[in-house]
Amino acid sequence: MQEKNIEFLEDSFKQFYFEHFDLIHVPENSNQREFGFQKFNSGMKRHISLKTDKDLHLLLMQNIPSDLYCSNACYSFPNLPMSEKDWQNADLIFDIDAKDLHLDVRNEHCCIKCSDCSEISPLKTSCPKCESHKISIISLTCKSCIKAVKEEVRKLNEILINDFSIDKNDVKIFFSGNEGFHLHVKSSSYQDLGSKERAELTDYIMLRGIIPETLGFKKFNPEKSSFPNFDEPGWRGRVAKQLYVTKSKKSESIKQIISSGYTNFQKNLEEIKEQIGVKIDPNVTVDIHRIFRLAGSINSKSGLTKILVDDLEKFDPYVDACLFNDEKITLRANCPISFTLKNKNFGPYSNEITTVPRFAAIYMICKGIAFLT
Amino acid sequence: MVNLGVDEIIKYPFLTEAGQYLQDKGFTLEQFGTDSDLKKIVDNAFERICIAADGKIYKSETSNSTNLPMEVFSFLIAVILLKLTGRNTLIRRFSLAEARRAEHFLEKDLMDHKDQTNEQLALKIMRDLFSLNINKSTDGFSIPISDYLKHSINFHEREWKIINRKVSDGKVFLTSHETVRLVRKELDLHITSKINSSSVPPMLEGFEDYVGKLKLLARKFEVKIIESTEYPPCIKHAIEVLEKGENLSHSGRFLLGTYLLGKGQTVEQIAPLFKNAPDYNEKVTLYQLNHLAGNSGLTKYACPSCEKVKSQDLCFATEECDNIINPTQFGRKRL
Numbered sequence: 001m002q003e004k005n006i007e008f009l010e011d012s013f014k015q016f017y018f019e020h021f022d023l024i025h026v027p028e029n030s031n032q033r034e035f036g037f038q039k040f041n042s043g044m045k046r047h048i049s050l051k052t053d054k055d056l057h058l059l060l061m062q063n064i065p066s067d068l069y070c071s072n073a074c075y076s077f078p079n080l081p082m083s084e085k086d087w088q089n090a091d092l093i094f095d096i097d098a099k100d101l102h103l104d105v106r107n108e109h110c111c112i113k114c115s116d117c118s119e120i121s122p123l124k125t126s127c128p129k130c131e132s133h134k135i136s137i138i139s140l141t142c143k144s145c146i147k148a149v150k151e152e153v154r155k156l157n158e159i160l161i162n163d164f165s166i167d168k169n170d171v172k173i174f175f176s177g178n179e180g181f182h183l184h185v186k187s188s189s190y191q192d193l194g195s196k197e198r199a200e201l202t203d204y205i206m207l208r209g210i211i212p213e214t215l216g217f218k219k220f221n222p223e224k225s226s227f228p229n230f231d232e233p234g235w236r237g238r239v240a241k242q243l244y245v246t247k248s249k250k251s252e253s254i255k256q257i258i259s260s261g262y263t264n265f266q267k268n269l270e271e272i273k274e275q276i277g278v279k280i281d282p283n284v285t286v287d288i289h290r291i292f293r294l295a296g297s298i299n300s301k302s303g304l305t306k307i308l309v310d311d312l313e314k315f316d317p318y319v320d321a322c323l324f325n326d327e328k329i330t331l332r333a334n335c336p337i338s339f340t341l342k343n344k345n346f347g348p349y350s351n352e353i354t355t356v357p358r359f360a361a362i363y364m365i366c367k368g369i370a371f372l373t
Numbered sequence: 374m375v376n377l378g379v380d381e382i383i384k385y386p387f388l389t390e391a392g393q394y395l396q397d398k399g400f401t402l403e404q405f406g407t408d409s410d411l412k413k414i415v416d417n418a419f420e421r422i423c424i425a426a427d428g429k430i431y432k433s434e435t436s437n438s439t440n441l442p443m444e445v446f447s448f449l450i451a452v453i454l455l456k457l458t459g460r461n462t463l464i465r466r467f468s469l470a471e472a473r474r475a476e477h478f479l480e481k482d483l484m485d486h487k488d489q490t491n492e493q494l495a496l497k498i499m500r501d502l503f504s505l506n507i508n509k510s511t512d513g514f515s516i517p518i519s520d521y522l523k524h525s526i527n528f529h530e531r532e533w534k535i536i537n538r539k540v541s542d543g544k545v546f547l548t549s550h551e552t553v554r555l556v557r558k559e560l561d562l563h564i565t566s567k568i569n570s571s572s573v574p575p576m577l578e579g580f581e582d583y584v585g586k587l588k589l590l591a592r593k594f595e596v597k598i599i600e601s602t603e604y605p606p607c608i609k610h611a612i613e614v615l616e617k618g619e620n621l622s623h624s625g626r627f628l629l630g631t632y633l634l635g636k637g638q639t640v641e642q643i644a645p646l647f648k649n650a651p652d653y654n655e656k657v658t659l660y661q662l663n664h665l666a667g668n669s670g671l672t673k674y675a676c677p678s679c680e681k682v683k684s685q686d687l688c689f690a691t692e693e694c695d696n697i698i699n700p701t702q703f704g705r706k707r708l
Contacts (some may be wrong), residue, residue: 134651150610164518165543189519197522214537233541
């Protein structure tokens with residue numbers, strides 16, 4: 001990114017943090033957490049220890065990070081190198097991102113930027129100008145994607161509360177600051193689980209690795225009575241609803257399943273996994289040494305803020321997490337698709353000079369579809 | 374930890390400290406090698422090891438308390454014989470057989486509706502020794518999910534995955550058999566550590582013949598392993614992707630790097646493989662490979678399991694994979 005744009009973003013971020021100290025706090029047990037940050041056009045700085053909100057606010061003012069992170073883990077010595085930190089426990093964390101849902105609608109709000117010649121064009125597998133395959137995909141705002149991600153959040157929340165018996169007050173939902181949601185679970189009986197155990201939890205949540213026997217379909221002499229009931233707890237009940245559709249169709253459905261055979265049922269379960277398994281990013285949950293975006297900080301991929309969500313239904317990230325002001329900014333924009341922020345439509349732009357509110361300017365520069373002239 | 378009665382010691386002899394127990398009963402280790410009256414016990418201990426080596430489980434009479442010295446001593450002397458023999462293959466076989474023997478009693482005790490003491494003892498062993506908090510209800514047994522996971526990750530069979538268990542309200546529901554089976558590995562390790570930590574002199578008079586025979590027996594189980602140099606399909610695929618200049622995912626690069634490092638290749642030998650990657654950067658590649666190799670003084674990373682590789686859509690298993698559980702086992706055959 002060019003120096004002028006970095007300066008603009010840093011000035012905007014600094015002013016934002018200065019005016020919104022109330023939004024950004026150190027988490028519980030802050031003295032046991034590892035903090036880290038990145039600056040624009042620079043690498044990650046990790047192994048930082050911050051004890052109070054004052055320390056955090058000082059870091060923000062002195063360094064003006066593009067992105068700010070904090071460990072989900074607690075350590076005895078958070079600022080020492082990883083091997084000497086002495087890991088104690090870690091909050092359960094989940095990341096659900098629109099890109100992992102592979103929705104068809106995604107093609108409508110994505111464009112590409114060539115890493116070689118910087119050309120921006122509609123979604124393709126190579127650059128139409130220089131034919132390079134080194135391209136990055138730029139995804140812009142999409143309400144349908146957010147709606148679908150919210151549905152995944154609801155499914156995950158249900159499993160955490162009903163299956164894992166986690167107190168609903170201990171599950172906090174955050175908008176990630178780009179196109180997904182983060183769930184943090186604190187003070188649960190899962191705090192001291194290692195990476196392998198968490199991998200098992202992710203398989204459970206995603207419905208990965210389920211075998212026909214779990215649903216009562218034995219390889220030899222399957223019995224109708226072993227199949228799940230409609231209102232059973234856990235995945236047996238959820239899969240039953242998917243298989244039978246209605247309670248009254250249970251008997252008929254089971255008959256059909258048995259007559260189609262074991263192997264077909266296995267295939268059927270793979271499809272069901274895609275339909276009702278929760279689409280979390282398992283790598284995030286199994287990583288017990290991760291530094292995770294800090295709530296209240298700005299996500300430099302979009303300029304939107306990672307923010308606590310109280311009412312998932314009503315929450316609109318493109319309004320509620322878009323917190324910069326509407327001072328007019330002039331820049332050069334190049335974007336073949338339009339997007340909506342704070343209920344205002346922007347674009348498409350054909351490599352043209354335009355004047356937009358600061359919140360849109362920041363979004364466009366962060367996305368790489370505009371720059372200051 | 375647990376107050377043991379006569380029957381309990383027979384069932385769970387590994388709960389005692391061998392040396393202390395013999396001393397409490399007025400015996401010294403030396404007596405077993407020299408006293409002809411005690412020879413039967415050493416014979417019995419030897420037999421107990423042979424049965425275990427054969428993959429069978431030693432059977433004993435728990436209700437006849439006159440058998441106590443023979444039953445318990447044979448276990449304790451077997452521990453001494455194994456330590457003197459120093460053959461891991463026999464120690465492993467013995468520990469596993471004894472773990473399975475104890476499993477049988479634990480399961481019976483957990484289901485003992487008549488004698489609350491037996492049930493309480495089994496629950497206490499599970500809790501104190503293996504940190505497993507078991508709840509008994511009319512439906513069977515349930516344990517907290519986090520407790521279950523700490524034990525079940527030792528299993529590779531799919532039926533132990535939590536997705537294939539009845540889960541509700543933070544608990545996993547199990548039968549008594551499954552509950553006990555869950556701790557077999559830990560029981561096994563507990564007995565192994567008992568043997569390895571027992572304090573014995575280099576040799577005891579009168580034990581030489583037994584030790585000699587056991588060393589011979591151990592030879593029977595020595596296996597030669599031949600290993601082909603062919604790469605498993607997942608590794609071939611990763612290399613092909615890179616050769617074509619296509620993008621290999623982070624997990625794919627991790628798999629390739631850890632596999633080749635595990636096979637003894639150096640960072641310098643592996644790095645050129647990544648030259649065709651669309652985002653190739655020599656400095657970053659070397660840094661990351663050195664990191665995987667543990668050269669930065671941190672953890673040395675191992676090649677991920679087949680299950681993990683499968684979950685990352687990087688598995689392209691063929692018949693030659695032959696149910697291996699880690700790509701590094703590909704092409705390895707026992708003679």
